[in-house]
Amino acid sequence: MWQDRVPAGALTLLPGREGIGKSLALVWLTAQLTRGMLPGIHHGHPRPVIYAASEDSWAHTVVPRLMAAGADLHMVYRADVRTERITNDQRVSGVEPLTLPRDNTELTEEIKGTGVAMLALDPLMSVIGSAIDTHRDRELRTALDPLTQLADDTGAAVVGLSHFNKAASSDPLNLITGSRAFSAVARAVVAVARDPDADDGSCVMSQAKNNLGRLDLPHLRYVVREATVRTDEGETRVGRLVFLGESARGVDDVLGDTASGEDRTERDEAAEWLRAYLTDPAVGGEAPATEIYKAAGRDGIAQRTLQRARSRVGVRTTPPAPGRPSVWSIDPTKGDTQ
Secondary structure, X not given: OEOOOEOOOOEEEEEEOOOOOHHHHHHHHHHHXXXXXXXXXXXXXXXXXXXXXXXOOXXXXXXXXXXXXXXXXXXEEEOEEEEEEEEOOEEEEEEEEOOEOOOHHHHHXXXXXXOOOEEEEEOOHHHEOOOOOOOOHHHHHXXXXXXXXXXXXXXXXXXXXXXXXXXXXXXXXHHEOOOOHHHHHOOEEEEEEEOOOOOOXXXXXXXXXXXXXXXXXXXXXXXXXXXXXXXXXXXXXXXXXXXXXEEOOOHHHHHHHXXXXXXXXXXXXXXXXXXXXXXXXXXXXXXXXXXHHHHHHHXXXXXXXXXXXXXXXXXXXXXXXXXXXXXXXXXOOOOOOO
């Protein structure tokens, strides 16, 4: 669905901490799909989205966010479940939130009937039936396995937001709240994290898992900016996700800094060393990563510290290929290379 990052017909997770724009990322995907602007199989062909939001007001939060992102609201469907019960011989109608796997059959029919390209679950945990213990693998799979079957049957991408727990780890998959089944069942995981070293308060987005595609994708950097939209009740301000381009630092780098408690002075020194090394006339601005690691090691700089210092220097990294190592080079558009 999103070229190389989010597969169609499968479950993708989008995990991260609170307050860093996960919902805005899902809104951005929705807007891009409804306008036919998302790179991937639907590019040039606007497609509808079913959006299930349980933590935010539809009228006061979700819709204004969609408007700020430029979504075609006629192609965004709100997921509600109409119910009817007999109480005291009276037929009583009501509306309930989407609950899985209870509503899978009807949901599958709606996706097929409307040509929906993505089922957006904000968050995924909230649509799982309350009787299911999401911390037990076997129980959780009774909800997730039918959900992946739904995706496979309809060809729609299912993208669910999830939260990180409070553990210290540089691996995003180990931080997803709930059972390990969440990350095991998902075919792709696109993780996000705020970069404390970024002066502009930006966040990074990285491909943490990609069973159906490439894993060596560039990290992306984005900021959340305020936008004003006009509604029937007047103007309102909401957040809008804006991508800034690629990032030398990834989510694992950011999480690793937090987990290790690494002294920023060490990274500053590593950044100065890396800048001097790559700008040395004898090196010529670029060098294989393996050679850089060896040279840094001789000067007492750990490989992990050097990797985390790349963004401060403005390093462009080319992925390794058969018979060719990864190459680091100075990128004048990134970092502080002066």
